[in-house]
Amino acid sequence: MxxxxxxxxxxxxxxxxxxxxxxxxxxxxxxDASADPVEVAYYVGLCYAKLERYDDALLYLEQVVTAEDGSDDETAGKRVLQCRYLLAVIYCTTGRKKLADFELNKLLDLGYKTASVYASLAFIAWDDGDVDKCIDFYNKALAVDENNPTALNGLGYVLANEERDLAKAVGYCQRALSFAPDSAACLDSMGWVYYKMGLYSEARKYLEKAHRKDDANELIASHLQEALQAGEE
Structure with missing residues (x-):
C-alpha cells in the first residue's frame, strides 16, 4: 500500500x-515495490524529458516500449504510442534524425497518423533538403487537423522561404499566429514572409518581436539582420 x-x-x-x-x-x-515497474519507468521517463535530461529519458522510455510493445492492453498500447512519439521528439531535438524518422514511421505503421507525427516528419524532410516531401507532410498534417499551429507555421515558412506561393504563405502564417501569438517561431515566420514580399517595415516589426522572445535563436537573428539591412538599402 x-x-x-x-x-x-x-x-x-x-x-x-x-x-x-x-x-x-x-x-x-x-x-521490489508493488507498484508496476513499467508504469514507474514511464513516469520517470516523462520527468526526465520535462527536465530536458534527454539521455536519461531515452533509457526509461525505451524500457516502456520494449516491455509493452504489442500488448493487447489498451492503456499499455496508448503508453507505447506516447513513448514512441516522445522518443522521436527527443531524437529530433538531439540531432538523431534517422532514429526519429524510424519512430515516426513506426507510429504511422501502427495507425497513429496524427498532425503532430506528420509535422515532425515534415521537419525532418526540410532538414534533409527535400522540400517537396516536406510540403507533402505538412499538407497531410493539415488534412488531419486544419488548425494545427505547427503545421500551419511550418508550411507557411517553407512556401515563403522557397518563394513558391507568398499569398498562401502569409495566410498560413497568419492563422498559425492566431493560435500561438506568443510563439517566437510563428512571429519569425510571419516576419520572414513579409521580408520575402518586400514589406520590410512589417518584417522588422515581427522579427524584432521574435528576437525579443528568443534572442539566442541564430536563425531569427539572421532573419532580423537581413530585414534591417534591406530596409537601409
Missing part, C-alpha cells in the same frame, strides 16, 4: 508540473 501511495504522490506531483519533486518520488520507490 505504501508503494502505491508513493506512486500516486509522484503522479500528483507530475501533473502539478513539479517534475523534479516527482522524479525524486519515483526514484525513491524500492526496486
Amino acid at each position: 505504501g508503494d502505491q501511495n508513493g506512486l500516486q504522490e509522484g503522479i500528483s506531483l507530475y501533473k502539478g508540473r513539479k517534475y523534479a519533486d516527482a522524479l525524486t518520488c519515483f526514484l525513491a520507490l524500492p526496486s
Whole structure:
C-alpha cells in the first residue's frame, strides 16, 4: 500500500508540473515495490524529458516500449504510442534524425497518423533538403487537423522561404499566429514572409518581436539582420 501511495504522490506531483519533486518520488520507490515497474519507468521517463535530461529519458522510455510493445492492453498500447512519439521528439531535438524518422514511421505503421507525427516528419524532410516531401507532410498534417499551429507555421515558412506561393504563405502564417501569438517561431515566420514580399517595415516589426522572445535563436537573428539591412538599402 505504501508503494502505491508513493506512486500516486509522484503522479500528483507530475501533473502539478513539479517534475523534479516527482522524479525524486519515483526514484525513491524500492526496486521490489508493488507498484508496476513499467508504469514507474514511464513516469520517470516523462520527468526526465520535462527536465530536458534527454539521455536519461531515452533509457526509461525505451524500457516502456520494449516491455509493452504489442500488448493487447489498451492503456499499455496508448503508453507505447506516447513513448514512441516522445522518443522521436527527443531524437529530433538531439540531432538523431534517422532514429526519429524510424519512430515516426513506426507510429504511422501502427495507425497513429496524427498532425503532430506528420509535422515532425515534415521537419525532418526540410532538414534533409527535400522540400517537396516536406510540403507533402505538412499538407497531410493539415488534412488531419486544419488548425494545427505547427503545421500551419511550418508550411507557411517553407512556401515563403522557397518563394513558391507568398499569398498562401502569409495566410498560413497568419492563422498559425492566431493560435500561438506568443510563439517566437510563428512571429519569425510571419516576419520572414513579409521580408520575402518586400514589406520590410512589417518584417522588422515581427522579427524584432521574435528576437525579443528568443534572442539566442541564430536563425531569427539572421532573419532580423537581413530585414534591417534591406530596409537601409
